[in-house]
Amino acid sequence: MKFIDKLKDIEKIAIKEISDSSNAEELENAKVRYLGRKGVVTDAIKGIKNVPKKDKPEAGMFINKLKQKITVLLEVREKDFRSKETTVFENNDITLPGIKRELGHSHPLVKTTQEIIEIFGKMGFKAVESPEIETEYYNFEALNIPKNHPSRETFHTFYIENGNLLRSQTSTSQIRVMEKEKPPIQVIHAGKVYRPDAVDASHSFMFYQIEGFMVDKGIQFSDLKGVLERFAKEYFGDNVKMRFRPHFFPFTEPSAEVDISCFICQGKGCRVCSHKGWLEVLGSGMINPRVFEFVKIDPSVYTGFAFGMGVDRLCMLKYGIDDIRLLYENDVRFLKQF
DSSP states (O other): OOHHHHHHHHHHHHHHHHHHOOSHHHHHHHHHHHHSTTSHHHHHHHHGGGSOGGGHHHHHHHHHHHHHHHHHHHHHHHHHHHHHHHHHHHTSOTTSOOOOOOOOOOOHHHHHHHHHHHHHHHTTOEEEOOOSEEEHHHHTGGGTOOTTOGGGSTTTSEEOGGGEEEOSOTTHHHHHHHHHOOSSEEEEEEEEEEOOOOOSSSOOSEEEEEEEEEEETTOOHHHHHHHHHHHHHHHHOTTOOEEEEEEEETTEEEEEEEEEEOTTTTTSOOTTTTTSSEEEEEEEEEEOHHHHHHTTOOTTTOEEEEEEEEHHHHHHHHHTOOOGGGGTSOOHHHHTTO
């Protein structure tokens, strides 16, 4: 193929590529490809030295015209793109307010957890963490839960490989903290727990708990009552009343479930409190001496109390949520309300 024919092919391809460019970036790429320092036209100019002497004048003139044609075409296309950008800009009223970018915010469960931890933090409780994957020792044995206890059955606990399990309660933090620290101890712990419950309006296979406990010399049940009464008034309001009902937990003795007066009906009875006037909110008690023995704390010298509460339930009570599933469905219409 003659040199002049190669130039004509370059001309056709260049004109088509520049004409077909759809934006300024593509046009700039074409400009570099043909007129750049290492571009196609630049290489053609360098190649004239290899053209026969009699054909050089014609080839030189063609290259000059080709370079001019490409340059003009690039300028025209560039003006076209600028014109379109100007038109788009002119059709926008820059005096109008900008589009507001929505900011995220804390999930109601996160807000509830943070508020509870902050309340107990004011009373001197230190926040800690513990593993969600546990052993039977920490989840049951060291908490004085016998091997034949129903809570250790597979329909109450998620067992996984290597004899481990997903913790079914945050009470495991008691053992882990008391193994490492010596009294006085004052700890609050929040986290996820797992139980193979059927999901309905009040149950979920995963939910949040908060565990708190205090160990020192001379700790009494009255100290537990004082701490929980302070919490209830901070969280539910000064007018809330509290009552303790005898109960049984393997890791506390004596044990009690704690109710508060229904803040919806002021104790008169309504749908929320099942017309009883009271709402169950947490379990509590004095730490069982057997638990102290597992962590090598002398129960004849030290005593302590512990309590546990469901974050989901407290969140639902405070915000008037009647279905726990709403907390986990990530429906933005629901979450925007908080």
